[in-house]
Amino acid sequence: MMMDTNTVQQLESWGSLITGLGVPLIFIDHHASHPETVKIADVYISDEDASSTCEIVYGFYKELGLKPTAEEAKALFLGISFDTKHFILATSKTFxxxxxxxxxxxxxxxxxxxxxxxxxxxxxxxxxKACQRLKILRLGEWIIALTHIGAYQASAARALIDMGAHLTVVAGEKDGEVQVSLRSSREFYEKTGIHLGRDLAKPLGEQLHGMGGGHSTSAGVNGFGTVEEALEKAERILKKNIPASKQ
Incomplete structure (x- = not known):
């Protein structure tokens, strides 16, 4: 059973191990579904409206009339808290x-x-270092920040949003493989309708011969190539999509 991931490639070496076991695969996730994952899944449970996978799991308890133990309840609460950024992204259902x-x-x-x-x-x-290597792109009213570092890509992407960027692309490369963390502000998503997991991570992952996916304002990509290639392709996708978005 795999939870809270829409691609086995996010698991790196574990991904090929899991798919090679020859056992039924069950996916429970709240990210935008990836067609390759749907193909290999025996059971695929997805709810993109859920704030977290823990919210989906709690729904199973309710449907079965079960109460979580104290330890299970704490784990579910922590999972929901983390994925909603301490309830900043929470819905009324989440609360x-x-x-x-x-x-x-x-x-x-x-x-x-x-x-x-x-x-x-x-x-x-x-x-x-991410700030030191930063490229700033203006697309209409939006400020896009693109950069690369060897580690902590997700942390740097979050920091750049806090500093004022509307969308950030932070790439990292190791042994011919590239990882990209994507973040955007809620304002960017609501005004443009651009879903990072669906509209940027997924096509970028395909172009890098890997996989990508995630949430509306938080996503990631694993693929092959260089950070320069990843950033160039991400910029090209953004330039194509943003002018056609709702502004």
Whole structure:
């Protein structure tokens, strides 16, 4: 069973191991579905409206009339908290589920403190290097930030959004493989309708002979090539899509 991932390629070496086991594959996910994953799945459960995969799993408890144990409730609460960025991206349904889990005994303050990990020096340096190598692109009213670093791509992408970019593309390369983290502001998504997982990560992954997917404002790509190729292709896709979007 695979959860919270829409491509086996995101699992790197584990992906080929899992697909080669010859056992039924069950996927439970809340990202935009990937056609290659749907092909290999024996059971594919997806709900893109869910804030997190944990929200889907909690729905199973409700449907079966089961109550999660204290440990299970805490795990579900943590998963929902993490994926919604401490409930910034939560829906009314998400808050109802969180309230249910708190009634089951979850200490919200204690649970949220577990997610507040201090940033180490290497992550701080990676963020600064991302700024140092930054290319800024203006497309209409939108500010796009493109850069590359060896690690902590997702962290750098989040930081650039916090600094003022509407959309960020952060690439990293290792042994001929390239990873790309994509983030956008909620304003960008709501005004353009561009879904990062569907409209940028998926085609970029295909162009890099890999796979990509994710959420409306947070996505990732794994493929082959160089960071220069990845950033150039991402820029080309954005230039094609943004002028045609709703502004």
């Amino acid at each position: 109802r589920i969180a309230a249910d889990l708190i009634e089951e005994g979850v200490d919200a303050q204690e649970a949220l403190s577990l997610l507040a990990l201090p940033m180490d020096a290497s992550e701080r340096i990676a963020r600064l």
